[in-house]
Amino acid sequence: MQDLVDLHRAVSVEFGGTQAHPGVVESQFGLINAVQRPQVTTLGREAYPSFPDKVAAFLFALLMNSPFRGGNRRVALASLFAFCELNNRTIDSRVLDEKTAETLFKRASAHRELGIAPENVFREIREILTRAIVTL
């Protein structure tokens, strides 16, 4: 939780913008919900068993809940790296390059306006991350 708030503050300070509110959490519930999403179990089984599944679930929840006041997509991108780094993994930038990441995050956060079903957004994130996340 605190790491995410730190990331939001860092991203807002570093890149600014008119919507930058460093470290301001608009929805505490949304933030807790996103952080706990990878640990969800269904009938005693892990809902997201593999590592890419867990990362995708976390990013999807973060993008859907938008717990921060501005900079949610940038925090999601930074937390993707942090999540991998904390688990001795990294992102292969040949698979997930800048343009792909930008498009993916924009599509995910605006899926309602674009008419994309949320399960398709989640599947898209999971498919890319399955190929992009590599062990250090």
Add this chain to the structure above:
Amino acid sequence: MKHGHKEKGKKAKAKPSGKKASKSKPAQAAKSKKGSVAAAPARGGSNGKGRGRGGPDGPTFNNPVVATAFKRAIKKFPNAFRRLAD
């Protein structure tokens, strides 16, 4: 009576422009310096939890691994961060 008080006030204000004023300036400067010195540790003290602040050294983190990850992210995807504005 009120006029009298006002005049006295004006006189009191006018006095510091003389030689006494030049003496009082260094004292005020010293006071302000003391204040700033005292304020600096107070800021550090309030930062007991080690929360990140956007200072001159850049943002700070509780977890050094997260800091490394953030640096790596902005090094790899600088343009994506700029374009992904809400």
